[in-house]
Amino acid sequence: MADVVGVPGRRAVEERLPSLREELGVDVCIVNGENIADGVGITPKLADRLLASGADAITLGNHTWRRGEIAPYLKESDRVIRPANFSRRAPGRGLAFVSGGNGAEVAVVNLQGALFMDTPTHPFEIVEQLVDEARRRTPVIVVDIHAEATSEKVGLARMLDGKVTAVIGTHTHVQTNDARVQPGGTAALTDAGMTGPHDSVIGVEPELAIRRMRTAMPVRFSTASGDVRIEGALVECGADGRATLCKTVRVPVAG
16 A cells, blocks of 8 residues: 555545455555654554554655654564665664465565665665565565655566566655566556545645745645545465566545
8 A cells, every 4th residue: 555644544544444455355455654644754653553454564764763753663563664775773674574364474575765865775785685585485575665766666676577576666655557567477566656635745735835845945744635545556466476467556535
């Protein structure tokens, strides 16, 4: 599931995810949750609420450390992960293993892009080591690449074709129209979109975002509230980890 933004995004997950999992026949649900706390960051309480609502694993990104209380939580959690290419001294991990509803084990890798982002280590330098570690336990591997540049996301997907089940992009909050299964059997989508208010500027009240762009002055952002949708990607694969389907998901949420 794509980046969950603020209260509207959280409510959409809590109200709709359990039934949506059943409708789509979802065995494992991975949620990007780094924008759930008023649009920036995540707290232990909110992470627990996402997990209780049906998320099997939560990935993060560039707003990971915006809420200080998350650091000790990540040190202990095995289902809420931060980008693996953050500092080695940072708490938390970038690889998780979760069990699906069908009994299969799924590895989840979280990475952050390097282009236009403050990232200590380039994701391409460490991803193959992470994939090798994951493959020692399971052939079903999903990579969340939280990145600004489409070129990085597409390049990573091509680099990992045949080595992982899926490479799904997050971060831009704009769902792309390129869901595909590559020749080697790796599903790919440049960006899964946003779970939250789409009558907005990527989740922010439009007038506030526009004021900041026009004036280049600091503006305190507020999360918008209209046209709430759940967005994400649905991937199907075999026991060998090769994807057979990749398609976007967009579900309007009333209220």
